[in-house]
Amino acid sequence: MVGGDESFEADFDEMFRRAQRLACRLLGDPSRADDVAAEALARTYAHWRKVAGYEHREAWIARVVTNLAIDEMARLRRSVVTGEHLTDEVSEGAVLRVALAQALRSLPRRQRDAVVLRYLADLDEAHVAAALGVSAGTVKTHLHRAVARMRSTLGPGFDPSFTEF
Template sequence: MAVTALYSAHYRSLVRLAVLLVRDVASAEEVVQDAFVAIHGAWRRLRDPDKALAYLRQSVVNRSRSVLRHRAVVEKYAPKGLPDAPSAENGAIGELERTAVIEALRALPQRQREALVLRYYGDLSEAEIAHAMGISKGAVKSHTARGMASLRQVLEKFS
């Protein structure tokens, strides 16, 4: 089955993409699993099966945005005064958080971070990024350029 082949070939790279967006391995795996479940259910309605990977990437980006929105709401209404205890997620992604690049990337606005992750990690073209993010190619260029300028400034401080 085509979905199984897609899963075998692209699951890990989609999880890595989601980790960079949601900053948490467990949530990233869930986002990717949900994207595969959705494409499996919609496979017969898919107009062009050759674009299934692009559909999956877009689904992962959109679902990652939803996870981040949900987190923001939960954090906003979380009870105050709870002791700060390290979470299990901190241990799972500790290695990723140790690099200056990841930290600098996290400091970027969401759209800039998404554009850079899709461009330099996902190795997507501007057109593919525009499609995945639901924006124009010009906006992709703008977000990418601004994100790179911000990263340079932050990383120069570490040098």
């Protein structure tokens, strides 16, 4: 039954795998990515009667994961600022993550959704367009402008495939 516990359990593994992968790319920490993915799926379950019927529910979940990860990175930022519990190696990665979070947060929502779904959740442009309810051309435009803006924040060498992250 769509929207019931059985369908949530049946789809759990695939949804969790996607959420965990996206969270890990954003956070760079598998352990914290597990926590974020679990919380994202708990929120998904809380809205499951509605979300189960969405044609592009992975986009909905990706948005939840992104928001949670950005919150998590904001907590990380406080640690970076105060220097709590950070080794040099960890702090270098942490600074990079904090910069990424700030860059993502500074994007207009549509641009952020497009970047996350296309480059971090690895959906193709047609899929992203369908999920956002816009044309593929508009997705390209959002991506183009978002990347330009992130380069202005993170530096001209920023790679939209997020290979650094």
